[in-house]
Amino acid sequence: MLLGTEIHLTPGDPGQEQFSISDLSQEFDVTTRAIRFYEDEGLLEPRRKGRRRVYTVRDRVRLKLILRGKRLGFSLSEIGDIITMYDSEPGEAGQLHYFINKISARRTVLKQQRDDIDVTLNELDAIDKQCRKTLARLP
Amino acid sequence: MLLGTEIHLTPGDPGQEQFSISDLSQEFDVTTRAIRFYEDEGLLEPRRKGRRRVYTVRDRVRLKLILRGKRLGFSLSEIGDIITMYDSEPGEAGQLHYFINKISARRTVLKQQRDDIDVTLNELDAIDKQCRKTLARLP
């Protein structure tokens, strides 16, 4: 029995449970090189069938988290920290305090970013209106 | 008469109108090297007194815009585009349409970022609560 047929039972199936690297590459518009790089950096660890990478739904979620982090301008190292928060299994008290502090710090950054965004959006809004106003007074 | 005394009339004065590179460096916690680099990239163009850079209030505002853009993860090139929007003098119709489109595109990105931030904040909130809950059940 061929391994590939297991992976690609129903390509494009919404209930798909296994993904090839090019599946993910196409779905999220990211190169296979980048996906492999994220693995090198410890952000992904897909199973293997022989040499080939096989991504689960969980891996796919992780990739989504990575890309979201990138959109927010975080470094891969920071993204790794964030993913670790998501993955944390209820451990000992020290670990939990550590995570709570990490989460708090991250939230501070995110809130600052949101403030920056709001300010910028308002300013761009004003500039946009000014442009349209000027435009309306032209021939 | 010494030039320096003109620049540093009242160091730390809230109504200060001229700044040295180290003034800005200290105020915004950014290295002088970075500030010079932004100039190399065309994002700043301070006047000179002799060889020394003299920054005006306007230059300082620009630096603030640069740092805000950095916090949002934009490249210096993107930040340059944004600053250009702020600086735009009412020009001809073509220019105005061009800017309006640029602004629109930038707003789309900013809104996506804000959504990403909101989602992330909510998720971190949930994780935080989970952590505290687990903590409360420990010795």
Added chain:
DNA sequence: TGTTAAATTGACGTTTACGTAAACGGAAAT
């Protein structure tokens, strides 16, 4: 007026996040 202290200009080094190309191994299709 000599001596620090701050600023400038190169120039080279570094980190991050991939791009790109080569060379090879399986798998799929014909």
Added chain:
DNA sequence: ATTTCCGTTTACGTAAACGTCAATTTAACA
């Protein structure tokens, strides 16, 4: 069975954004 993909590894290249000297110049202060 063989061409044709797709995937893998390895390795070198690269753009962005500075860091880090070193060598000078200029300024401020004792």
